[in-house]
Amino acid sequence: MLFAEIDRRLDLEEHPLRRTRLEQFLIEAVRGMPTLNVGQAVRVALQVFDLIDMDRCDNLTQVIQHAWRLPVHPASEWQMMGYRPMTTATPIILDTPREGPVLRENEPEPYYILREMIDAKGHTPVTRREPLHTARGTTAVDSAHSWERRRVMDPDSANVYASFHGEFPRHILAMLGNLWKIGAVATWSSELGNATSRQRVNPAGVTSHPKGPHLDRRDAWYHLDISSRLGRDGFAEICLCVASILSGYSPQVWHNPYVIPQQGPLRMVEIEAASYIVCGRLGAPRRRSSTEWYQAHAKSEEPLPEGFRWDLVLGAATQLEDLLRGDSAPVWTNTGAPLHGE
Known part of the structure; x- marks a missing residue:
């Protein structure tokens, strides 16, 4: 409504x-x-x-x-x-x-x-x-x-990304410790060329549930490779990758690792919008570089592109914020369905 x-x-x-x-x-x-x-x-x-x-x-x-x-x-x-x-x-x-x-x-x-x-x-x-x-x-x-x-800080997960980046505030690093709840592991990469990130499903990991906060790449559902040149912008890029998953623009392993639920020409604009909202609500810096979303958002007399889905953007932002705050359970706990290969 x-x-x-x-x-x-x-x-x-x-x-x-x-x-x-x-x-x-x-x-x-x-x-x-x-x-x-x-x-x-x-x-x-x-x-x-x-x-x-x-x-x-x-x-x-x-x-x-x-x-x-x-x-x-x-x-x-x-x-x-x-x-x-x-x-x-x-x-x-x-x-x-x-x-x-x-x-x-x-x-x-x-x-x-x-x-x-x-x-x-x-x-x-x-x-x-x-x-x-x-x-x-x-x-x-x-x-x-x-x-x-409130931020629900699990001592076991709060320090997983403690050394991820020196410019990240402590509470932001602690939030990254909740990525395991969607089976994701974020790492820096210097092999992405001009790309800012690469988010992939790990076929070797989709046959079992993630075991806990200290998840390694071998057992992870998702590999979030973040360009090492982003620096402090890396947190916003991680949020973008996770927003793509939660919005359905990427496969949701806990449902089906081989199906992309959402399609549409505004994928980048919408998941960047969700990331932008959440970074603001969590007190994290937004991207310093001008993105496709921010250019559309900042135009003085031109509305957002036709077809922009407020329900998808705000729904993904809600889930993303709850995940990072530690206020949600692992995504697979509510499905009750066995994973592929189990």
């Missing part, structure tokens, strides 16, 4: 510039709100797009500034900051997971954007002279919302 709503809203934007700004805002809002899941961030972006002055943005840089400064908080947080919603405010209802010693069901909670809030004197945060004091960083809020940015 949410993906259908994206298509519906885009179809309503008859002017190419407005459609382009909405597309750009959706992508950047999802990147810039990692404390919400992908679906929630999309819902917020769709609801607030008409409330902010996106028509005044001249380029992608200005769109990013709007999206990444979008102050959206639950009503409970606004209350802690001394604000309440205006009578005309429109709540954005999102489910908030509740974690703690006792497992509880998710609870719907109204969220509001900054410009729809007022204080006890009727002042809006925008018109007050003193700065808005955010509750982020306080013990109560960090405790209540620590689930949102």
